[in-house]
Amino acid sequence: MKALIIDDEKHVRDAVRLLVDWTRFGVTSIHEAKDGEEGIELIKAHRPELIFTDMMMPNVDGAGVMEWAAQHAPASKLIVISGHDDFKLVRNAITYGSIDYILKPIEPAQLNAAISKATEELRLEEQEKNRSRTLAMELNRLKPMYVEQFFCSVLNEPGVHAVMSDAIRRELKLPSPVRNARVAVVSLELSSPVIRDKFAASGPDLMFFALTNICNEILAERGAGYAFRYWGKEQELVIVFWEEGEQAPDTLAAINAAIAATLKTRFVFGLSASAPFPASASLAYEEAKQALLRRNVLAPAADYVALDEAPAKPANTLLSFHEFEEQIRFAVQGGSRDHIERALHSWFAHIERSGFISFEQLTLWQSHFELSKTLWEYREAQAGGQEESEPHPSDEPRLRQTFRIPVTPEGRFDFEAWKSAVVEETKAVAGRIASRDKERGVIREIAKFLEQRASEDITLQDVANHFYLSREYISRKFKQEMKENISDYIAGIRMNRAKELLGNRGLKISQIAEQVGFQDEKYFSKVFKKWTGCTPNDYRKAHYGE
Missing domain, CATH: 1.10.10.60 (Homeodomain-like)
Structure with missing residues (x-):
């Protein structure tokens, strides 16, 4: 803390220095001025918390100092030390918020009491400033969450929000209410190994933070919309484009370019048509989601796909796994790796001839494949009289889990890697069944050994x-x-x-x-x-x- 003593009499300045236990009050620096003019210059230079001033001085008097300080250094505490017991001077001191009006000769107790009062006021003011700063920081931290919660509730609870609130609009710096909007959505289930590896240690929260920051920086520059993590769908990031969203295609391209530059990967967004906002935001979201689910993952990469641009799903590929399941099952039961490969490649060839795989079909095949694997092993276990719940030593947790849909570093579906993963997992199932058959044979040998x-x-x-x-x-x-x-x-x-x-x-x-x-x-x-x-x-x- 700093103090400034302004008085045209040096012995008064010396007395103030000597009569105060400055360490007790936390004062580490004391400055002196011989008149108000010099005092003002020192206030500008050092910003002292405590200012002691005489009232009658050449050039600028005490009233002038207090008037200037009230305007330019309002946080400083003023204490008047004067040889004049004049009502006009006292009134001026009170007007400018002086802590006390001390008459010369100075009484040490009165001076220290005034300083104690001043420092206590400074302490309380600083405490209030800290509380206000903390509250402001907390509010700033919560504002994005509040905005994000609003958008999530718009998607989750249609009809709850008739209009966008003024508070949300002010936070997003929108000059007028939003009447319509387009919605874009991206699923991180099809994120590349590059981004998964990058955020493997920190988890999805930091990944979403990075992605929404990239999106919102570009959206804010263009005044185009707002991006947020959809908490109802843990793997989805959603963008709302204001009004008709004419900028949406170009903005999505810019966002993808920024993501590629920062995170070395790209995404494909599903994009809806414009719809009333917020009343029909959930319908626009569903439209964007359907566009994303129905896009052909074998088609050349694009920044976005709209529902009217998404191809119709061919029925012959939608149910294709069921058509080939029996011959794949026979191959698994036979245990021949060559037969398994041939059976699966017949299915793969059927898919390739169609030239079409949607993300919707891919996830459906995944679920059918996982169910079939379970049934194959269950039937074999039952046929061998094995308890279904009994674990098997060859069951590897990594293989028993549903494998991820593989994606290239560029963010495209890796069809070759997917086929290889299906083949290897099917062979693993056959291996587990064969291992159980072998074990049953060993147990029969043990039983025979015991009989003998x-x-x-x-x-x-x-x-x-x-x-x-x-x-x-x-x-x-x-x-x-x-x-x-x-x-x-x-x-x-x-x-x-x-x-x-x-x-x-x-x-x-x-x-x-x-x-x-x-x-x-x-x-x-x-x-x-x-x-x-x-x-x-x-x-x-x-x-x-x-």
Whole structure:
């Protein structure tokens, strides 16, 4: 904080310096002036927070200093120090907002009390300024969100907004109400790997921030419209063009050029015709969306497509996957990679002959393909008696997820990459099915191994060592395939063998117990009763007579 002492008497200036504990009040710099004229120059140069001034001085007096300060340095606090107890002078001091009118000789307590009051006022004013600045910053931060919320609600809730509010119009610097508008929309689901990689760490929020900034900078320069992230559709960016939107095609081209220069990729926008705004904004949005969905992704790149320019969707390609699904399924079940490629290439050739793929068809095929994969594996699991919910070690999370629609760095649909992805995913499904078939065969071999050695004291570790598999894997897969655990399976084999041996009356119960793997006759009888509901002797009598 800085202070300025204006007085034509040096001893008064010295007294003020000596009588105040400047450090206590946070004053680090003190300046002096011998008259009002010099004082004004120092105020201009240093902008002091505290100004002490005499009233009667040559050149410019105290009243002149206060009058000038009130106009040019209103934030400074004034304290009058005067040798004249004159009502006119006091009135002037009050008029210009002086904190106090101190008479000479100066009373230290009064001077320090005046400074304390002045610094407290400065502190409160600074606090209020900070609060106002914080509020202004918060309002500035919220304004775009408020505007964005308005546009999103226009699309989400048709009819809620009869007109654009004056507050929105002022924020967008529009001279007059908007009566009509065109809507453009772009889906980031078809964004290139370039932009996805660029914002992989920061996430979609920063990506949308960058894109809307690019769009709105160009739109503002041209007074053409406003771009925002459509929160109802997480992957969509929407532009509203004012009135008839004659500039829309050229503006979209400029936006794409700016995006390409900044982010090294391009987008295709769906564009609606002009419609009443905001009443029909949602209808215009749907029109732009349909144009985007129906565009031919195999066609040469363009900045935008309008609905009346989007080609009609050929029915023969819309349902083409269903026509080829059966032969693809047979190839998957057969497990031959060559057969899978041939079956899929028949479908691809059918698509290529049409020369047409819309984004709508592409997403429909994706969903049909994902459903078919699930059904193929489910049927095979059921045919093998496998529990549907049981995970498989060869299931890779990356492959089990729906793969993204591939896009070139230039923002175009990558048909070749899409075909390759479909082929590889189909082969992966066939591989998982074949792996399950192989595992079922291994489990059958383990079951056969147990049958041959049921009378031996065999453990799960013995089985694991013999087949070079982990105990956990064998235990889990055996129960999944055979519907019972290994110990119960062995016990069942032993009990069935014991039932057969009980028909031979020449064998004692102890001999039968030993032959089926029990060293203790009593324990054998206990287990036998648990399985059959009766003792070995009772079973022999009931089934083979006295």
